[in-house]
Amino acid sequence: MNRYESFRQIRTNSMISILEKSKKQKRFTHGNLFSKIKIFFEIQKNIYMKKHSNIRIFYESESFLFAEKPPGIPVHATKDSKRENFTDQLQKQLSLEYLRTVNRLDLDTSGLVFFCKNPDKNKEADQILKNSLKIYLCVTSGTILEKHFTETCYIKDGNKKVHKVFSGGDKAVTEFLTLKQNSKENYSVLLAKLHTGRRHQIRFHLSEKGYPILGDRVYGKNNESKLLLQPEIETENTILSSNLDSPNKKM
Template sequence: MSQIPPRWETPKSPIQKHYEKGFLLVVEKPPGIPSQATFDPNRPNLEDLLRIQEKRPNLRLLHRLDRDTSGLLLACIDPAKNKEADAILADSEKTYLCIAKGVPSRKEFRVECFLKDGKGRVSSVRSGGKKAITDFTVLSSNPEKGISILAAKLVTGRRHQIRFHLSMEGTPILGDETYGENKQEKKELVPKPNRFLLHSYLLKFKNEFGEEIRIVSEPPKDFEPYLRFFSGLRFPE
């Protein structure tokens, strides 16, 4: 009698740690797994897996990334320090890398709106939403292939913020089926990725000892086939 394969996959490799000092821990989130528990109690999530790996049942992620977003996440390992950790996160600087369809008309630009949560997506509203602000810098573009790579620096941290803001600009993140264009193009100029290409690349914060911490997560392997389309590429510092 054949066994039914599990509905959800658990990452086979240990969760990578980039930084650990005092009550703070910075880890690498792989794509394809929720940051925190969902309505399905059987679905693996990064926070619970990290609690088991680190043998710290009270560990808490201080923020979250979308399921298919990869990269850096900050956690607090001491529940008595949660308030201090939240203050450190609030003063931190978070920069993402994203590969988008199209070429923005401006090299540097800010996008602002009010976002309201909905079922599976967010929408822009005139009232009743939360202020969402992102600063974007085009790192390189390839008009022939119709793609660009951008750095996105969060001013606020709302659900789906970067994805929605780039869609507003007419340059949705490559592979984003929620906020991307619905119409099927006749000819794809670049390979279709297995997920939307958004990566939490750079995290800066001042730890409890007053030290300025800078942590980088290099672009993951599924970014590599697209990076070759860009010339003069320099990542944010």
């Protein structure tokens, strides 16, 4: 099984939605890793977006929306006014009066973006994200032998990338769990849990360790067609639990 098949299989089996969390330590637990597999999303509808067809809506209610952002499109507007962004395009396609992004993804990262459709629900949306586990699935170059490790450093934003500093930077902490190694094809599949929310911190930590994410054009070798890094959001309960209002039935 190659790295792309491993990446697809892990996502298909929802192994990313999963980890039991120690409430005291707030870290990955050892033992039966996949004992609590939760499939909490089903695709509710597909919409067409210029240059990025078949945008998948995983959840939509009167107040909230989860959609899968493809790689190569920014979440928000950039300095280039002619460049399309995911939020504006989605708002136009769905004819929404209001759409606010709750979480953010890098340009080359694909995955779920959490939107608030009702300005009166902004605080509630922020609280949902704050109480969520922020877990990423990634495929790296090289065989990582460590099963469970944490990377910590201080970083500072540069023009296109972040840099490690010893003073004046922001602390970045990422916890990793290795799911699979393949020495023959020289790749590893990991889960990454954010303990801080710094720009590019997962990509930077893995690159500094010598295992850049495949497809990373900034911190890696740029020898893959896309960045193999995707985020998942899991709330303290289940993402479709009482934390969110009921999904729309008319889809």
